[in-house]
Amino acid sequence: MTLVLDSVTLTYPDGDRRLTALDDVSLHVPAGTVTAVVGPSGSGKSSLLAVAATLITPDTGTITIGGTSTTGLNRAVLARLRRRHVGIVFQQANLLPALTAAEQLRVVARLDGRRGGADLQAEAGLAEVGLAELAHRRPHQLSGGQRQRVNIARALVNRPAVLLVDEPTSALDRASGAAIIDLLTARTREHGVATVLVTHDRAHLDGVDQVVELVDGQIAVRVSRAE
Amino acid sequence: MFVGWRELWFARGRFGLLVGVVALITVLVGLLSGLTGGLAGRNTSAVLGLGGDHVVFAGEDAQFGGSGLDESTAREWAAVAGVRRVEPLAVSMGKVEAGGRSAGVAVFASPGSEVVLSRGAAAELGVRDGATVTVGDLTAVARVSTEDDYFSHAPVVRVPLPPGSRFSVLILSTSDSDVAAADQRLGTKTETVSDALERIGSFAAENGSLRLMRGFLFAISALVVGAFFTVWTIQRSNDIAVLKALGASTPYLLRDALGQAAVLLALGTTTGTALAAVVGAALPSTVPFVLDLPTLAFPAAVLVGLGLVGAALAIHRITTVDPLTALGSAR
Ligand SMILES: Nc1ncnc2c1ncn2[C@@H]1O[C@H](COP(=O)(O)OP(=O)(O)OP(=O)(O)O)[C@@H](O)[C@H]1O
Ligand SMILES: [Mg+2]
Numbered sequence: 001m002t003l004v005l006d007s008v009t010l011t012y013p014d015g016d017r018r019l020t021a022l023d024d025v026s027l028h029v030p031a032g033t034v035t036a037v038v039g040p041s042g043s044g045k046s047s048l049l050a051v052a053a054t055l056i057t058p059d060t061g062t063i064t065i066g067g068t069s070t071t072g073l074n075r076a077v078l079a080r081l082r083r084r085h086v087g088i089v090f091q092q093a094n095l096l097p098a099l100t101a102a103e104q105l106r107v108v109a110r111l112d113g114r115r116g117g118a119d120l121q122a123e124a125g126l127a128e129v130g131l132a133e134l135a136h137r138r139p140h141q142l143s144g145g146q147r148q149r150v151n152i153a154r155a156l157v158n159r160p161a162v163l164l165v166d167e168p169t170s171a172l173d174r175a176s177g178a179a180i181i182d183l184l185t186a187r188t189r190e191h192g193v194a195t196v197l198v199t200h201d202r203a204h205l206d207g208v209d210q211v212v213e214l215v216d217g218q219i220a221v222r223v224s225r226a227e
Numbered sequence: 228m229f230v231g232w233r234e235l236w237f238a239r240g241r242f243g244l245l246v247g248v249v250a251l252i253t254v255l256v257g258l259l260s261g262l263t264g265g266l267a268g269r270n271t272s273a274v275l276g277l278g279g280d281h282v283v284f285a286g287e288d289a290q291f292g293g294s295g296l297d298e299s300t301a302r303e304w305a306a307v308a309g310v311r312r313v314e315p316l317a318v319s320m321g322k323v324e325a326g327g328r329s330a331g332v333a334v335f336a337s338p339g340s341e342v343v344l345s346r347g348a349a350a351e352l353g354v355r356d357g358a359t360v361t362v363g364d365l366t367a368v369a370r371v372s373t374e375d376d377y378f379s380h381a382p383v384v385r386v387p388l389p390p391g392s393r394f395s396v397l398i399l400s401t402s403d404s405d406v407a408a409a410d411q412r413l414g415t416k417t418e419t420v421s422d423a424l425e426r427i428g429s430f431a432a433e434n435g436s437l438r439l440m441r442g443f444l445f446a447i448s449a450l451v452v453g454a455f456f457t458v459w460t461i462q463r464s465n466d467i468a469v470l471k472a473l474g475a476s477t478p479y480l481l482r483d484a485l486g487q488a489a490v491l492l493a494l495g496t497t498t499g500t501a502l503a504a505v506v507g508a509a510l511p512s513t514v515p516f517v518l519d520l521p522t523l524a525f526p527a528a529v530l531v532g533l534g535l536v537g538a539a540l541a542i543h544r545i546t547t548v549d550p551l552t553a554l555g556s557a558r
Contacts, residue, residue: 046554055472055551076476083474094469094553096230098237103229110229111475138237154473166554 001066001085001161003029003052003194008061010047010217021047022058023217029194029210031161034185036205037198039214045198046091048214049164052196053088054078066161083112087155087193089165089184093147095139101126101150102135105157112158125153129183145176152180156187163188163195169204177201230470231483234463235490242487245455246495249534252448253499254506256441256526261507263437264522265515270430273335273345273376273383274423279314281406282423283397284416290426291318291378294393296415303413304397309404314338317394323384325352325360325369333378334362336388342369347382362386379429396423441526448530453537456488460541464548471550480545488538489531496527 005027011018021044029035037045050056052063054070063070065085070078082088095104102122109118126135129149139147148168155163165184169177181197185207188195197208205211213221235242274282274291283304285295294317305313317336322329323344330351342360344352349371354360356371362384369384376383388394399406399417406417418426425431460467467480500523507518 050551050554053472053554055554079471079474079476081474082472086474088472088554090469090472090553094465096466096469098230098234103233107229107470108473111470111473111479 001031001192001194002064003027003162003196004062004064005048005052006062006064008048008051008058008063010044010051010056010058021217022051025061025214025217025219027196027212027219029162029196031194032189032192033209034188034195034197034207035210035212036208037196037212037214038200038202038205039220043214044217045214046166047217049088049166049196049198052162053086053164054082080112083108084158085161087158087160087163089148089151089155089163089168091166091168092171093139093144093151095147095150095154097139100136100138101131101142101153104139104150104154108154108157121157125157126150128156128187129153144171145180148172148176148180149183152183152187156191156193159191160193163193165195165197167198167200169199169201174203178203181207228483228486231487231490235487241459242491245452246491246498248451249448249492249495249530250499250502252444252451253496253527253530254502256444256448256530257500257503257523258506259437259441259444260522260526261503261516261518262514263434263441264517266433266437267430268517269377269380269515270427270433271378271424272374273333273378274427275420276374276376277314277316277398277420279312279398279400279420281399281401281404281417281419283399283410284418284423284426285395286414287416289395289416290428291395291423292320293395295395296397297393298391300413300415301397304399304409304415307404307406307409309402310399311402312398312400314398315388315394316396316398317388317392318378318396320379320381321363321384323348323352323360323362325354325358328352331381332362332384333381335378335383335385336392336394337385338390339385339387341385341387342367343385344369344371345374345376345383345385346372347375347377348384351382360384379427445526445529445533449533449537451537452488452492452534453541456484456538456541457544460484460544464544465552467545467548468550468553471548472553477546481542484542484545485535485539488535488542492531492534492538496530500524500527 008022008025010022011020039045051058105122105125106118126132129152131149168180181204209225211223212219289295301313301315314337319334321334323332330348332348358369360369410417503523507516510516
């Protein structure tokens with residue numbers, strides 16, 4: 001499934017004026033490809049992800065996930081859409097402290113009211129990110145890189161159509177950061193996911209299919225890598 | 228409660244503390260309830276055992292005791308439509324003596340010929356059935372009742388009411404009588420038996436203050452549970468944001484949190500009730516204490532109910548957590 005943002009404008013209240021965080025942004029992310037979003041701090045990268053994740057409704061413009069427009073859907077329907085079709089990897093590994101690595105994945109199925117098969121799915125998901133042996137550890141018993149891997153496995157466990165990743169390597173050293181990016185790229189191709197990766201590290205741009213640079217909420221540079 | 232159970236176990240120290248507090252409050256409330264019941268029995272059991280459904284007092288402010296009524300009033304009341312039985316009763320606090328020992332008692336005088344000692348009075352005098360006792364200027368052979376009647380903390384002795392004498396109250400058995408109209412006409416004040424208990428001075432005062440204490444404990448426990456869940460919900464608001472971003476619906480999260488509260492309250496009140504029952508059973512029999520299931524289970528149920536209300540108000544803030552806060556560290 002493809003992720004399409006069409007002429008999206010988002011403003012935040014800023015005193016008695018409004019601050020434009022995204023200014024007429026259009027983006028087309030085909031299935032099985034990675035689009036990297038770069039740009040200075042405050043340029044609107046996280047806002048772009050939040051809009052794509054349906055966590056914020058833009059002022060104008062539309063978001064289409066796999067051909068379905070999200071415009072006008074109510075909160076419960078959006079929550080279901082996120083459960084089933086959107087995977088989010090947070091800037092910091094936002095794992096739930098009370099759950100083991102395997103349970104972090106199982107909870108996603110539970111939120112959708114499913115029990116059967118969730119255990120096997122969780123096991124397979126952790127194996128994919130190379131953490132099969134650490135399935136019973138809680139977040140405080142994992143390293144930063146391992147946590148980020150669990151985070152990615154959790155975002156992928158429901159086989160989402162869209163994967164949104166916000167600076168997944170900001171808390172990691174270069175080598176483990178590169179490993180995380182490789183992992184994301186591999187999973188994107190393998191599962192045919194439309195992935196948006198926000199990053200500040202230009203070294204991560206080698207394997208991606210499209211690079212978009214945001215400046216002041218506008219797309220300043222767009223580079224597509226033809227295969 | 229997939230997340231709820233795991234959080235309970237993960238934060239078992241914190242939750243254990245709350246269970247302990249709820250258990251201690253339940254013990255206090257349980258003991259207070261048992262004591263309230265016991266003291267109420269020491270005040271009211273004789274009046275409750277009189278039979279009848281209404282009590283006629285001499286006037287608006289009359290209590291049990293005094294001699295405000297006479298036979299003519301009794302006759303008038305007997306003639307009121309729907310009144311099936313009228314029994315005069317004179318109540319006074321006095322002394323009963325036997326074999327050199329004496330005991331303070333409540334003297335209940337009503338038409339009849341027997342002197343009857345309640346079990347408590349007989350025990351204080353150390354006499355058995357058939358003993359000769361003196362009550363005021365009456366000396367007679369007494370029967371010992373199987374009932375343990377008390378009035379205003381004194382054991383009851385029943386004596387005959389001499390014909391023609393004045394008395395304190397009338398005990399009525401009625402069916403569909405217009406007692407208010409009859410009161411108006413006869414200048415009396417009639418209460419149902421349960422309302423009449425409030426006119427036993429010691430009962431009204433004790434019961435009032437014990438109930439007040441219990442009420443405060445109920446309120447305190449609701450506040451404690453509410454405060455705990457307020458802090459707990461704030462502490463994990465980032466987790467809640469993550470779950471919402473993952474697609475958890477708000478009703479799911481509310482159910483999860485309320486489920487946690489229910490588990491904690493059930494654990495706390497069960498432990499507390501069990502402890503209160505153990506303490507109650509260990510009390511010497513001279514302490515007036517009612518130890519039965521309704522007396523202990525009712526306050527526990529109230530504690531659970533109020534605790535859930537407190538928790539519900541606290542976890543309500545889950546609805547306002549913005550899933551956006553899970554994304555990025557800037558916000
Ligand atoms: N909730 C909000 N209310 C008001 N203004 C906001 C809010 N969130 C973000 N902004 C503003 O919108 C702009 C874009 O913010 P955003 O978080 O998208 O930037 P970013 O590119 O992710 O920055 P960084 O690289 O520092 O994470 C910034 O100027 C920010 O101050
Ligand atoms: Mg950001």
